Amino acid sequence: MASSSSSSFASDSQYCPRWKYDVFLSFRGVDSRRTFTGHLYEGLKNRGIFTFQDDKRLENGDSIPEELLKAIEESQVALVIFSKNYATSRWCLNELVKIMECKEENGQIVIPVFYDVYPSEVRKQTKSFAEAFAKHEKKYNNDIEGIQKVKGWRTALSHAADLKGCNIHDRIESECIRELVDDVSSKLCKTSSSYLQDIVGIDTHLEEVKSLLEMKTDDVRILGIWGMGGVGKTTIARVVFDTLSPQFQGASFLADVKETNTNEMHSLQNILLSELLREEKKYVNSKEEGKRLMAHRLRFMKVLVVLDDINHHDHWEYLAGDLSWFGSGSRIIATTRNKQIIGKNNVVHEVTTLLKHDAIQLFNHYAFKGEAPDEHIKELALEVVSHAKGLPLALRLWGIWLHNQDTIMWRESVDMIKRESSPDIVRNLKISFEGLQDKEKTIFLDIACFFRGMSKNETIEILESYDLGARIKLHGLIEKSLVFISKYDTIQMHDEIQKMGRYVVEMQKDSGKPSRLWNIEDFEDVMVNNTRTTTVEVISFTCSKELCFSEDVIKNMPRLRILCIRNGNIFYWTPSSSPSRLNSYDGSIEYLSNNLCWFVWHNYPWKLLPENFSPRSLVCLNLQGSSLHHLWTETKVPFYLRYFLFCLVLDL
Numbered sequence: 202m203a204s205s206s207s208s209s210f211a212s213d214s215q216y217c218p219r220w221k222y223d224v225f226l227s228f229r230g231v232d233s234r235r236t237f238t239g240h241l242y243e244g245l246k247n248r249g250i251f252t253f254q255d256d257k258r259l260e261n262g263d264s265i266p267e268e269l270l271k272a273i274e275e276s277q278v279a280l281v282i283f284s285k286n287y288a289t290s291r292w293c294l295n296e297l298v299k300i301m302e303c304k305e306e307n308g309q310i311v312i313p314v315f316y317d318v319y320p321s322e323v324r325k326q327t328k329s330f331a332e333a334f335a336k337h338e339k340k341y342n343n344d345i346e347g348i349q350k351v352k353g354w355r356t357a358l359s360h361a362a363d364l365k366g367c368n369i370h371d372r373i374e375s376e377c378i379r380e381l382v383d384d385v386s387s388k389l390c391k392t393s394s395s396y397l398q399d400i401v402g403i404d405t406h407l408e409e410v411k412s413l414l415e416m417k418t419d420d421v422r423i424l425g426i427w428g429m430g431g432v433g434k435t436t437i438a439r440v441v442f443d444t445l446s447p448q449f450q451g452a453s454f455l456a457d458v459k460e461t462n463t464n465e466m467h468s469l470q471n472i473l474l475s476e477l478l479r480e481e482k483k484y485v486n487s488k489e490e491g492k493r494l495m496a497h498r499l500r501f502m503k504v505l506v507v508l509d510d511i512n513h514h515d516h517w518e519y520l521a522g523d524l525s526w527f528g529s530g531s532r533i534i535a536t537t538r539n540k541q542i543i544g545k546n547n548v549v550h551e552v553t554t555l556l557k558h559d560a561i562q563l564f565n566h567y568a569f570k571g572e573a574p575d576e577h578i579k580e581l582a583l584e585v586v587s588h589a590k591g592l593p594l595a596l597r598l599w600g601i602w603l604h605n606q607d608t609i610m611w612r613e614s615v616d617m618i619k620r621e622s623s624p625d626i627v628r629n630l631k632i633s634f635e636g637l638q639d640k641e642k643t644i645f646l647d648i649a650c651f652f653r654g655m656s657k658n659e660t661i662e663i664l665e666s667y668d669l670g671a672r673i674k675l676h677g678l679i680e681k682s683l684v685f686i687s688k689y690d691t692i693q694m695h696d697e698i699q700k701m702g703r704y705v706v707e708m709q710k711d712s713g714k715p716s717r718l719w720n721i722e723d724f725e726d727v728m729v730n731n732t733r734t735t736t737v738e739v740i741s742f743t744c745s746k747e748l749c750f751s752e753d754v755i756k757n758m759p760r761l762r763i764l765c766i767r768n769g770n771i772f773y774w775t776p777s778s779s780p781s782r783l784n785s786y787d788g789s790i791e792y793l794s795n796n797l798c799w800f801v802w803h804n805y806p807w808k809l810l811p812e813n814f815s816p817r818s819l820v821c822l823n824l825q826g827s828s829l830h831h832l833w834t835e836t837k838v839p840f841y842l843r844y845f846l847f848c849l850v851l852d853l
Contacts, residue, residue: 220275220276220277221272221275221276222251222252222253222272222275222276222277223245223250223251223252223276223277223278223385223389223447224245224250224251224252224253224276224277224278224279224280224385225252225253225272225273225276225278225279225280225300226238226241226242226252226253226254226255226280226282227279227280227281227282227293227296227297227300228281228282228284228287228293229282229284229286229287229289229290229293231286232282232284232285232286232287232316233282233284233316236374237282237316237369237374237378238254238282240374240375240378241280241282241378241381241382242254244378244379244381244382245382245385246479247450247451247479248382248386248447248449248450249446249447249449249451249452250382250385250386250389250447253272253276255269255272265292265295265296265299269296270299273296273299273300273303274299274303274307276303276309277309277310277389278309278310278311278312278385278388278389279300279303279304279309279310279311279312280312280314280381280385281297281300281311281312281313281314281361282314282316283313283314283315283316283318283323283361283362284316284317284318285317285318285329286329286333287318287323287330288326288329288330288333288334288354288358289329289333289336291337294354294357294358295354297354297357297358297361298353298354298357300357300361301357301360301361310388311361311364312364312365312366312367312381312384312385313361313362313364313366313367314366314367314369314381315366315367315368315369315370316369317369317370318330318370319368319370320362320366320368321362323358323359323361323362324358324359324362324363325359326355326358326359330358334351334354334355337351337354338351367380367381367384383448385447386447386448386449387447387448389447400436400440401555401559401562401563401593402555402556402559403436403437403440406437406440406550406552407437407440407441407444409550410424410426410437410441410534410550411441411445413548413550414445414532414534416445416448416532418530419529419530420524420529420530421524421525421527421528421529421530421531421532421533422531422532422533422547422548423521423524423532423533423534423535423543423544423547423548424532424533424534424535424547424548424549424550425534425535425536425537425540425542425543425544425547425548425549425550426438426534426535426536426537426549426550426552427536427537427538427539427540427543427549427550427551427552427682428538428551428552428553428682429538429554429592429630429633429682429683429695429698430538430594430629430630430632430633430682431592431593431594431595431626431629431630431697432552432553432554432592432593432594432682433552433593434509434510434536434537434552435456435509435510435536436593437536437550437552438454438507438509438534438536439454439507441507441534442454442505442507442534445505445532446505448505449503449504449505449530449531449532450502450503450504450528451476451477451478451479451499451502451503451504451505452476452477452504452505452506453472453473453476453477453504453505453506453507454507454509455469455472455473455506455507455508455509455520456509456510457509457510458508458509458510458511458512458516458520459510459511459512459513459516459632459636463488463513463515463516463519464488466488466491466515466516466519466520467485467486467487467488467490467491467519469519469520470484470485470488470491470492470494470495470519470520471483471484471485471491473495473506473520474491474494474495474498474499477499477502477504477506478498488519491519492518492519492522495522495526496522496523496525496526499526499527499528500525500526500527500528501528502527502528502531503527503528503529503530503531504527504528504531504532505531505532505534506520506521506527506531506532506533506534507534507535507536508520508521508533508534508535508536509535509536510536510537510538511535511536511537511542512537512538512539512542512632512636513542514542516535516542517535517542517544521533521535538632538633538636538681538682539636539680539681539682540680540681540682541677541680541681553591554590554591554592554593554695555591555592555593555596556591557586557591559591560586560589560591560596561582561583561586563593563596563597563600564582564585564586564589564596564597564599564600565582565600566600567596567597567599567600567601567604568582568585568599568600568601568603568604569604570604575608577608578608578611581608581611581612581615582603584615584619585599585600585603585615585618588615588618588619588696589697590695590696590697592626592695592697594626594629594697595623595626595697598623598625598626599618599623602614622697622700622701622703622704623697626697626700626701627700627701627704630697630698630701631701631704631705633681633682633683634683634701634702634705636681637678637681640668640670640674641674641677641678643668643738644664644668644671644674644675644678645678645683645684645702646702646705646706646716646717647663647664647717647739647763648660648678648684648692648694648702649694649698649699649701649702649703649706650702650703650706650717650719650739650741651717651719651739651741651763651765652664652692653692653693653694653699654691654692654693655691655692656690656691656692657686657690657691657692658690660675660692661675662820662821663763663799663820663821665820666762666763666798666799666818666819666820666821667762667763667798667799667818675692683698684698703719709736710723714736715727715734715736715737716736716737716738716739717737717738717739717740717741718737718739718740718741718742719739719741719742720742721742721744721746721748724740724742724748725748725749727754728748728749728750728751728754729749729751734754734757734758735757735758735759735760736760737758737760737761738760738761738762738763739761739762739763739764739765740761740763740764740765740766741763741764741765741766742765742766742767743767743768744766744767744768745768752790752791752792755790755792755793756791756792758794759794759796760794760796761793761794761796761797762794762796762797762798762799762818763797763798763799763800764793764794764797764799764800764801764802765799765800765801765802766801766802766803767801767803768803768804789807789808789809789810789811789812790807790810790811791811792811792813792814793810793811793814793816794816795814795815795816795817796816796818797816797818797819798816798818798819798820798821799819799820799821800816800819800821800822800823800824801821801823801824802823802824802827803823803824803825803826803827804826804827804828805824805826805827805828805829806827806828807828807829808828808829808830808831809829809830809831810829
């Protein structure tokens, strides 16, 4: 989820500048500055509505300063406060003419407010308005240009008074102000900001999020926006916040909540209270004190709170601990990679990766910026899009990287993207990994290195061979957006998530502590060079060629829990002497780790298992096509298999 153009490869995007101000206040200062207009201005400001109010109005001349005219043009809504003396000010009347011009030319919203006057007095210029115009006409009696100006004032007044507005006469001013603020808020909300047009798929997300929020209900609701890292959760939350915040008395967007230590939660509570109460001060010194104050100060306020990127239950407890903290109609939105944090009783909007068409739009926005690429680069661009698998973070970073590159660099860069992990992407996705518990990390890395694409049931059998709680932990990885179950009931993860997991293991290897070997090259490197292997936990690969094998190396793998060599054919046996070719070997291998839980070795080349091999946690033994004659040369204490797959082809 990020900015994009609107065509497949390049398009001319129209740019419409955003309004600088939400509201322009037009009023006769001496009539209402210290009363109604002053209170209205504070009401708008407290709702987060950016309002222009000229505090230096002289109102005793015909001309209006250029900066004032510019402010009118740059305001989305104009509130015109008609009071008894409004028409006596040529300044106010000229201001009104400009406002009505902006309504016609720029689509400005104009809301008339009738303060101690009736709409008919303004429309027909009667009573105090008639008196004011009599003076204007007398002043311009012999001035043709002046008479035309007076006619323009009359026309503007008549047209403005015909608009739907608010009549304050004989009403409680505070109620009128609240209604006006609500009315302005709703109009601002319905007017889409131009930047939303450049965000891929945002309309669909907005529609679903608004539906889940049920804005017309007065209860307090929590919504979670959930998905893997880099998929666009924050972008969606920001757009929702910008779009809906005018409808609330207070609004706060707390970014990157995960970056705050739970012991420093009171700092976020202070920010939240300051933004919602619109008072810049330090409220609390501890998170417990913060809970009490939030529950006390916010319970009658209708607020919108976004907690961006939460990853700990304390974030809920201390920032939105109880729905009773907030006033009726409040909405709490949280973005997270961990669905478990949101809670089963709250609604969730899942953010998935982009469809191909949207992915192309997003990538092209950054890679081409409106320029049309040649056909060869178009083909390369489609390769990048296909490799990104719809992940907005990857599409944006790769698009920026490839922008303005020549064809040769494109080809080399695309090959590199396919071959290597992007540091920025890994850094973002690794946040999810770092938040896992140790046993969850073990299972995640095993899936990333070995089990992606395997059936769910088979994978769980393997995982449970060394962790009986693996089924629950696998569910946790799914809830944390790291793994998913495909429609074919296989274990899957996004390509970039897998790259991140393998990157973690590669870093372990580079530090001299390899934990997993999943390709033949790394296996042979370990066997030939006798590198440090005491940390190796899993070896798993499919073999289609001759291999080197060192018994001296395997002796240094006491932590090995999974050994899986599939479709092996011919091996090289390399003890201390020179390698010699073999199809079977008389005797047995001297050592295998007793921590083995899952042991698969197709075409196992020895006739026996090691005499001291006592794997009490073994779950699977699969030695199909092997040269095995007996398990051991003598009677052994039996080991018990929770799941027994024992396939032997005996060479008798």
